[in-house]
Amino acid sequence: QVIVSFNQVSKVYRNGCQALEAINLQIRRGDFLFITGASGSGKSTLLKLMYGEERPTQGEVMINDANLAGLRGDRLSKLRRQIGVVFQDYKLIPRRTVFENVAFVLWAQGFTRKEIHRRLLPTLKLVGLHTKADCFPEELSGGEQQRVSIARAIVSTPPLLLADEPTGNLDPDNSLQVLKILKKLNAIGITIVLTTHDEQLVRATRDPVMQLRNGHLFQAR
Ligand code: ADP
Ligand code: ADP
Numbered sequence: 001q002v003i004v005s006f007n008q009v010s011k012v013y014r015n016g017c018q019a020l021e022a023i024n025l026q027i028r029r030g031d032f033l034f035i036t037g038a039s040g041s042g043k044s045t046l047l048k049l050m051y052g053e054e055r056p057t058q059g060e061v062m063i064n065d066a067n068l069a070g071l072r073g074d075r076l077s078k079l080r081r082q083i084g085v086v087f088q089d090y091k092l093i094p095r096r097t098v099f100e101n102v103a104f105v106l107w108a109q110g111f112t113r114k115e116i117h118r119r120l121l122p123t124l125k126l127v128g129l130h131t132k133a134d135c136f137p138e139e140l141s142g143g144e145q146q147r148v149s150i151a152r153a154i155v156s157t158p159p160l161l162l163a164d165e166p167t168g169n170l171d172p173d174n175s176l177q178v179l180k181i182l183k184k185l186n187a188i189g190i191t192i193v194l195t196t197h198d199e200q201l202v203r204a205t206r207d208p209v210m211q212l213r214n215g216h217l218f219q220a221r
Helices: 043-050 073-080 098-108 113-126 142-154 172-187 199-203
Strands: 002-012 018-028 032-036 058-063 083-087 160-164 191-196 209-213 216-219
Touching: 002 043, 002 191, 018 043, 018 191, 018 216, 032 043, 032 172, 032 199, 043 058, 043 160, 043 191, 083 142, 098 113, 098 142, 113 142, 113 172, 142 160, 142 172, 160 172, 172 191, 172 199
Parallel strands: 032 191, 032 209, 083 160, 160 191
Antiparallel strands: 002 018, 002 058, 209 216
16 A cells, blocks of 8 residues: 655755656555665655655655645645654754653644543653653753654654654664664554665665665665
């Protein structure tokens, strides 16, 4: 079952910069897809098109058979809730605890207090942070902060997780730990798309790899 489909997708930014050209891509439920490429090759743009942060200049982006171009307002928000996103710089709220950072997503989606409490501990356990629930982000290492951001991305159980250079700010040990957690999530059925320019990370996996070069996508492995 295809959950993400790009059909001849191009993206030209308003300043004339062509970030992607004629991309064709199909991601199936349960895939773990690596997308590599140098800085500026279009990796972030590709993910932004998947979660509707940018719109294609040409072609179609389909998520679960819905054409993103046709979605606005509530229907777009609803689709976006099906997609967890993790960024290189974590994007945690500094003056909120780990618990609050993760709970916020559920609260914003109207979950009850009881349901939020029911979900939080298992999610924090999954990323190995159940003992850090009351810490503030600045009290955590980079690897731990990234694990909080992963918990936040998956706490509402989205079927699709996008990770944009999730290990970009981490040392090799922490990078592999983050990869291990993502593998675990993939094993329980979450489809994952991960961008990276870290060759070592790519070598640590046997999953399919695609490479972006100047806005063109190639099967690399
Ligand atoms: P918007 O696209 O809504 O105007 P942005 O903050 O995305 O707002 O971009 C503002 C301008 O800054 C863009 O029109 C673009 O020219 C420039 N810009 C933003 N990000 C980049 C980038 N990564 N590389 C080159 N130019 C950029
Ligand atoms: P990567 O994630 O691989 O570093 P990006 O998708 O961020 O690549 O960028 C691809 C190309 O598009 C780059 O040349 C970048 O400068 C340009 N770009 C990215 N965002 C914007 C923007 N908002 N406005 C204009 N150009 C942009």
